[in-house]
Amino acid sequence: MKLIGGTFLVLFFLVTSSVNAQTTPKYSNEFLSIGVGARALGMSNAMTSVVDDVTAAYWNPAALTDIEHRYQFSFQHAAYFQGVANYDYLGAAMAIDSDSHLGLALIRLGIDDIPDTRLLFDDQGRIDYSLIDFFSTSDVALIISYARGVSLIGGENFVQGGGLTFGVNFKVVRRSIGPFAKAWGFGLDASAKYQVDAWNFGIMIRDITTTFNSWTIDKDQLRNSFSQTNNEIPNNSLELTLPKMIVGASRSFNLYTDIDVLVSTDITFSFDGRRNVLIPNRIASVDPSFGFEFDYQDKFFLRMGMGNFQRVKDFTTGDVSTESTFWTFQPNMGMGIQLDEFKIDYALTDIGNVAESPYSHVFSISYSLEPLAAIYAKNKRRIRKKNQENDK
Incomplete structure (x- = not known):
């Protein structure tokens, strides 16, 4: 009955979100959809059922229980748009006991040193470059995560590498556009992960209760510029981020002695209106992604993935009377190496531009x-090998 009640509650939130999608903007808090960890980016973000490290605080907090160390830390830096935007991630996780973990994630997307040319002209109407000031725009999120294994379904095998785990995120969002506008936001995520034999299944519901950002506009900073251009100064407002559900499944296969391949897929359901994805729909748009990871002795990794399926207009035909389109997708690739306590990952995204x-x-x-x-760790590789041998 508890499972039925919980399922009904989740469906209620999602259906309510689809009804509100007509008045809620798309792509709110979209910086939280970029992803963290080069491993994930190399596999086109197909991580909901795969993640087993500190980045689970972002991808699926329920998977924090898969971490086989008491403490784990991670850092990532990436420059996007030819270095214009900087994206940074810092994560930490800690085991509380045999079946529960805590996680923290700090994410920042920022564009710094933007020239403010409003005061470019001096009192005499002459250009004075020394009057130019600079400001930054940034989106920052702090994610606090908790995960715990339960004995409801297969939980008696939790310590041995199976069973069901649940996770939850509490998010604090801080967004700013220089001195002109700032916002505070709060939200919740909920997730679950189920492992049986060599299969892993995951579900992540982002912004399950709808995340809000409360924007405050400094009208004094904007009044002169907006009046000169006959624009209306925006008012303080509340920005909503509707729920998004991601479901995933994955399985590992042994190719040869110490060589394995992990196959993973994620399907994202967004409820903020029709999006340009593989299956667009007014109620729920569906966006799949696929990832593959080859590993040798759990030390060397080669990854690839594809996702971001979109229908794009063809501007090369030269015929403006017809609107020709074609499908595209984004291939990614990456690699990684495990060096005792350290793991280094690399990803190349948007291959072929x-x-x-x-x-x-x-x-x-x-x-x-x-x-x-051993009594605490799941020893995933040992269990995986055993399951593969049993399958044979």
């Missing part, structure tokens, strides 16, 4: 402390 933004090189590094004892 199929998207509007230039490709980006993304690096991330993680550091682990105090391996958990």
